[in-house]
Amino acid sequence: MTGASIETVLELWASSLREAKARIRPLFTQERVAASAGLFLDGLLGAERRKTGWMRAEAAGDPGPWRQQAILGRGRWDADALRDIVRDYVVEHFAAADAVLVIDETGFLKQGKSSCGVGRQYTGSAGKITNCQIGVFATLVSRHGHAFIDRALYLPKRWTDDAARMAAAHVLPGTGFATKPALAIGMIGRAITAGVPFGWIAADSVYGVGDIEMALRRAGKGYVLGVNATHHFGSWIGKPEVSGTAEDIARDLDPAAWQRLSAGLGTKGERLHDWAYLELADLEADEFSPQASGLWTRGLMIRRHIADGELAYFTTWCPAGTPIGTLVAVEGHRWAIEDSFETAKNELGLTHNETRSWHGWHRHVSLVMLAFAMMAVIRHHANLADEQTSTRMSRSEHRSSAGLSRRSAA
Template sequence: MEQPGPIGVFAAYATSRGRALVDRELYLPKSWTEDRDRCRAAKVPDEREFHTKGELAKAMVLRALASPLPIAWVTADSAYGQEGRFRRLLEQSGVGYVLAVPKSQFSVGCPRIDWLFSQAPAEAWERVSCGNGAKGPRVYDWAAIRLPAVAEYDCQDETQVRQRWALARRSPSRPDEIAYCLACSQLDTTVEQLVRIAGMCWTIEECFQATKNECGPDQYEVRRYTGWMRAHHPGHARPRLPGRDGCGIKGGCRNGSRTLVDLTVAEIRRLLAAGRPHGPHPSRCSPRVHALNWSTWRRQRQAVARRCHHQRRLRTI
């Protein structure tokens, strides 16, 4: 069987205004770290030892918490959510989390998380959107269960300050497919807020896609450790840029009475290219004004098409 090779572990920072990759680590399997000649040929530092993906994720979370970034929540897929030490780190750091876990995950008071929801009545499921995607709102059926508190982590002076949750997400079209999450938050956190945070986990995929489109990391190969770390530096990957007027990446902005989609990196490039000196333009207006008018019209039509698509999709759910 072929041994897995090095794998990148990435962290993204997301807000209502935008998202971007902010950190990365390279996971090296034991077949690499135990072969020092192979590591030296790839310019891997001699002090680099084997670390699990969970340990690399913990290091990136600690660096993010030590940075000036305001961080209130952490979300991740089941590869990291199933690690108890990773969840303990977040609890000790005081940040809330919504982490995906496998169905066999142990939870407080029950040996498997899927057993908690196996007998859930129909009224326990509520259809909620966890955010907008490329095809409209991501609507799923959600169920939530409050878990018993762990005094060591959830209480201060014998007073409970945090609440643990177990969440289940079910597809309306495929009800047999159920995903599970463990969450820990402040006492006043609602289920709708937990669902919204769970939906933010998809932003890392959007960052990857936007980075591939703009920076092309899937179009080249690097064979040395220093080359990979340099090529995947977060400063080279700014997938989407929030507008200076405060428009969110997903929300759209208004131009007078018209709603426009937000400016993308490609659209900004077109406008900058139109701002360069050109020869005579066939239209009466200047090339800059023509490009701006054309961009406004195109973004307006895109906003109308997106709104109609979302409404049509909601009617079919």
């Protein structure tokens, strides 16, 4: 947003905030509760580094955090309805047929044993096993921008096997154990049912398993999913013979199979790696989805880090003839959800939830998703305004230059 004028950005902030509050107003039966929710949103977007109840209350001018806490706890409103509002808002602004739905998880470090879903488990956020909650998220990424559209709290089996613990945290009745890939499949299904336009799914090796692959093939969606080095691949008739683990296949590749490509622009410039892509089988899409047609290709893509040679592996599914550059670009879209987590945690208080209940977690996270989506939309419109201003200035300068040339000739 650096190119847009301060006046433009302030106008976008004011109009976007009014629109966001208007969208969520029907969720609340009482005006005072809706007003508190609006103040909660103000607090998330405020300058305070900690978005705790007391901090939000101070920013809102409340004598204490009770109203802020009531929004997450005692109030009666549907967090999933807010999730759907956020999703529709994001789709309105970022829709694109070639958009990528990125799935990933993040950790919420916690003390104690009462917060819903908490336990000692691995989180990439800390890079170790620690006491935390795990949330699985879906982010829609397109050339227009990116924002969260769904979320789910992961419950370990030691939680779902303990009925008293589930009841104490107010987990919805009937909620059973679901793996992280199963939660991802649920989010993908909701996106498809809601008509979210996207052509691809990207995710890391936690989600590169058979269930998700088959679900995406049936849905007619392409994918680039991370897999482990020990994942087995084999080619079919009509393709060069390949068989073995991803690690073994990579080790035996001809040096000419690698090519240096950019996975997109990062904070330090183009994100260049060496890539190799092997087509393993061509299959008729209608074998999996009656809505799809034509040949689709199952493949293995390998990424090699330029500096240290570290390898990463991906199982792919795409229309036959899709170039490696497209698959690399899809995989490169995964940086967007990492950027989203960093921004939501550092600026919007994603991990500052002080409630312990199931609905408290989902309400807090959904409000943060709304705040993030609002910021992303503002950035998008500010960039458009800057592009339009630059275009007008360029045309004006061109006309002025042409006029001077004609006068000089005269």
